[in-house]
Amino acid sequence: MKVFFDMVGCRLNQAEIDLLAMKHMSVGDIVVNKSEEADCIFVNTCCVTKKAAADSRKMIRKYQRQTQATVIGMGCWPSAMLEDALEVLEADEILTNDAKFELLDYRLLDLQDIDQKPLLGERQRTRAFVKVQDGCYNQCSFCLTTIARGLPKSAQIEDILNYIKKLEDLDTKEIVLTGVQLGSWGKDLVPKQSLSGLIEVLLKNSSIPRIRLSSIEPWDIDEALISLFDEPRLCSHLHIPVQSASDNVLKAMRRPINKARLLDLFQMIQSRMPHLALSSDILLGFPGESNQDFQETMAFIRESGISGGHVFSFSPMPGTYAATMPHQVQQSVVKERNQLARNLLSDLGLIYQKNRLNTTDDVLFESKLRIDEEAYYSGLSKDMLRVFVKSERNLKNAIHRVELETINPKGQLLGKLVTA
Secondary structure (H helix, E strand, O other): OEEEEEEOOOHHHHHHHHHHHHHHHHOOOEEOOOHHHOOEEEEEEOOOOHHHHHHHHHHHHHHHHHOOOEEEEEEHHHHHOHHHHOOOOOHHHEEOHHHHHHHOOHHHOOOOOOOOOOOOHHHOOOOEEEEOEEOOOOOOOOOOHHHHHOOOEEOOHHHHHHHHHHHHHOOOOEEEEEOOOHHHOOOOOOOOOOHHHHHHHHHHHOOOOEEEEOOOOHHHOOHHHHHHHHOOOEOOEEEOOOEOOOHHHHHHHOOOOOHHHHHHHHHHHHHHOOOOEEEEEEEEOOOOOOHHHHHHHHHHHHHHOEEEEEEEEOOOOOOOHHHHOOOOOOHHHHHHHHHHHHHHHHHHHHHHHHHHOOOEEEEEEEEEEEEOOEEEEEEEEOOOOEEEEEOOOOOOOOEEEEEEEEEOOOOOEEEEEOOO
């Protein structure tokens, strides 16, 4: 059978299609990178926002119209919005998260005979996303994750390590540890374990050149985790979703943290690891968010050391408590706040990049492109900066030391190789 994979949403969804593609290869299926060649198409969906849910539906309908393949809708959208999914899919064309979790159990995956990475078309990545857990303990009032993915389930450490060793064999230079609540890894295991303990084992027992962490909630970060960033193989970047820095809004969001603890956390990180790049997610326009609440969040962004991130406008998702809350903020106000926060993060990001000029870092190159009619390669530094280097030779999937030289008028960070 010829199978094709596509997705909407997060790095965890990317990790899942990577893993599912390898699982199909292990049983003799052929993974193709063109949808028109497939007998079966898997779409890993998302419902974190209304747009993500709509995009998931749209992608499924596109493949139903454009191909003769059987289209399987999997993941969060059909799990949380089954009635909507059944409008475009038959019941046997739906793979919910419960079924998907069992399907993607590392213990049921035989990778021994796989000698190349699956071809994933536009979803092909140089870095490998490694799912280490699923589900979330928290129940934020705006989020469908607990409904869609349930309580946390951690993969066993030996299974994670075996998968990473296979990725090493396939010439992977960087892995990104992912999960719904990454920092909760190990808390459901017997005996309990910790994310910092997992990372220590991976650093000791693998030779993968770079390990990166995906998003991690602020209440899951402690000094033991931060101290690991002295290890040069652990990439010097943390993405910490703050969402808001107003106590009023954090309480309404049911986020188990307050502004004082957030300030203490970011100050601890800056004092212990000043070289660590920090980014965040900010959610604006939450019901009842006043201008004072918004200004508190903006002040936090300025003072916390954050140098980048994503800004989202509140989207009332059916099935969440926040969708029924009073005092919804006018869309014109939300749009204005969103733009102000984006501008601030853009300014802070530019300041961070300028401070990195005339320094060097290791860059993992991912793709080739043309800038002003010349050949460049694009890659990521250890602190998650997108770097462009002019080169006629093939740099893809190679790590090179790069001097960061300038920022061009397009805002692109340009560098030059300092290693052969």
